[in-house]
Amino acid sequence: MVDTVGQVEFENALAIPPLDRGTVGPDGVREFRLRAAEGVTEFTPGVGTTTWGFNGSYLGPTLAATVGEPVRIHVENGLFVPTTVHWHGMHLPAEMDGGPHQVIEPGVTWSPSWTIDQEPTTLWYHPHLHGETESHVEMGLAGLFLLEPEDPDRFGLPHRYGVDDIPVIVQDRQFTSSGQFTTSTRGFVGALGDTVLVNGTAAPYLEVTTELVKLRLLNGSTARTYRFEFDDERSFDLVGTDGGLLEAPHRTDHVQLSPGERAEIVVRVRPGEQPVLRSISPDLGMPGPIAAMNGGSDRLDIMQLRAAPVLEASAPLAERFAEISRMNPSDAANERHFEMDGLQINGQSMQMHTVNEIVEVDTVEIWKVRNRMQFAHSFHIHDVQFQVLSVDGKAPPPELAGWKDTIYTRPGVIYELIMRFEDYADPDTPYMYHCHFLAHEDAGMMGQFTVVEDASTAPKVIDIPSRDDDTAPFTGHGGGH
Ligand SMILES: [Cu+2]
Known part of the structure; x- marks a missing residue:
């Protein structure tokens, strides 16, 4: 058991990651640059820790864009190993998602672009290289991505x-x-x-x-x-x-x-x-x-x-914000079940070439998620923000009554989630769903879904480009490079 209550001296001013609004080019696209690289960070004065960061030695800038804007992010991999950058919580085309299929080799720059098309909120970005997500995030690769409203005074x-x-x-x-x-x-x-x-x-x-x-x-x-x-x-x-x-x-x-x-x-x-x-x-x-x-x-x-x-003095907080339009279970075109047991979902481990679920575009679905173990798991779905219909058959508590992309799944409890797969059909590039305990995700507690025009013709097996170092193990913390 760890107990630090009353023992922390609070002697360091909180670092605020630099706010990066990028620059808007002549084509109207807001562009950002991130460079992942190794560095040294002093968490304790005089003690250098080998860390990874974006545009710095640890973590990355806070990216910010306004809802409705087109954005492009140039992500350069200055590390000595491949990585990816996933935009957690973002609604975007699968090939821009930065999941395990969008690998950025060392020395290469990847430049995904999309239009911000969702509610203002706090998102974040982090690597999602299959089998290496925990180690890359542990080394320090992460940052916030703020989606701002047009009227910030609201x-x-x-x-x-x-x-x-x-x-x-x-x-x-x-x-x-x-x-x-x-x-x-x-x-x-x-x-x-x-x-x-x-x-x-x-x-x-x-x-x-x-x-x-x-x-x-x-x-x-x-x-x-x-x-x-x-x-x-x-x-x-x-x-x-x-x-x-x-x-x-x-x-x-x-x-x-x-x-x-x-x-x-x-x-x-x-x-x-x-x-x-x-x-x-x-x-x-x-x-x-x-x-x-x-x-x-x-x-x-x-x-x-x-x-x-x-x-x-601060302005008074509004008593009500905007109404959240509720997705209706009777509109659901499909219901799927996800049983989490061991480090698998529905008895399967993540396979890069396997499409586990095929979803038709512009439909609403209900996903019923259950953690069958006595141990903790969670469930994260890429591409969408979902609403929680029920927890253990009951209405969700206030903290689960809004938009969610990740939910803690208590042992034995059924979570009924509803979501709309609005657009971005692409039968060849999957999105992920997975446990967000990163060691579990790395161990294969993850599945893939595609969003397609026609589920009857969409492939269940996809081509994956071979990589020379596909099986190369992470060389360990502390680098040596
Ligand atoms: Cu888990």
């Missing part, structure tokens, strides 16, 4: 990046005695670190200068689930989940996120106070001793907020 939500709209990328890491990353402490869920980094900062504090501050929480960890709360158990407003705003702020005193999930919360502070964001014993739904081996008893100090002696 609903009274704080929206000044780095001032009252704060990225909070939470990751746990374990360090060797020489200060290098290691993933040697593992539960069934994967690597569990004893040091929390927020935006790559250990023991962070955030100076708050406004009455209301919005935190964009991303669980950027590979395996750990957090149950975020404040040390004084204050309540705050949960305003958004993975794919967009809730219909109304949900007043609560905690929010639980499994790997890959996001939550936007608005916190009110009083002058001079210093509340601590922490994670206390996430409810994993596993039997006690098993939960304890997977972080279920862990208590972690995350970040201190330091409110200024005088705070700038």
